[in-house]
Amino acid sequence: MSIHYSAETFANAQVIKRATPFQVQVKRSFDLPPVLHALTVGLYFAFLGVMAIAFQDRGLIIPMAIFVVYIVMAFGVPAMWVRMKPGHDGAALAWADFGQSGIDTFTGNMSAKDATGQVLILPLLILGWGLAIAVIAAVVR
Secondary structure (H helix, E strand, O other): OOOOOOHHHHHOOOOOOOOOOOOOOOOOOOOOOHHHHHHHHHHHHHHHHHHHHHOOOHHHHHHHHHHHHHHHHHHHHHHHHHOOOOOOOOOOOOHHHHHHHOEEEOOEEEOHHHHHHHHHHHHHHHHHHHHHHHHHHHHHO
């Protein structure tokens, strides 16, 4: 049930001023070690390398450059976001700590092995798909 306050209540209320402004502490590290992000980026670049080698054509230089820029931006912006100040005191999770304690998720704690598998499964599947396409292209030629 709601409570009704009269205008006089607000007129007579005292405003409390803080000596220091209120500042929210934010955690922007995604709770994963940077090694996993680097492995993900490496796998995406490996896919681009496989495609560039399998389909060597001068017409693919610009699309490949666009893909490289996109991957750098997709992972570079969050990397810069983690280092933003103010209000960010947290550091990225160290690989050793990640290996010992895993990661806390909404459904509970997940081991480092399971979390690594979950993070790297899509880039690994994309790289595998690229290798399959490269083999098919080589056989068809």
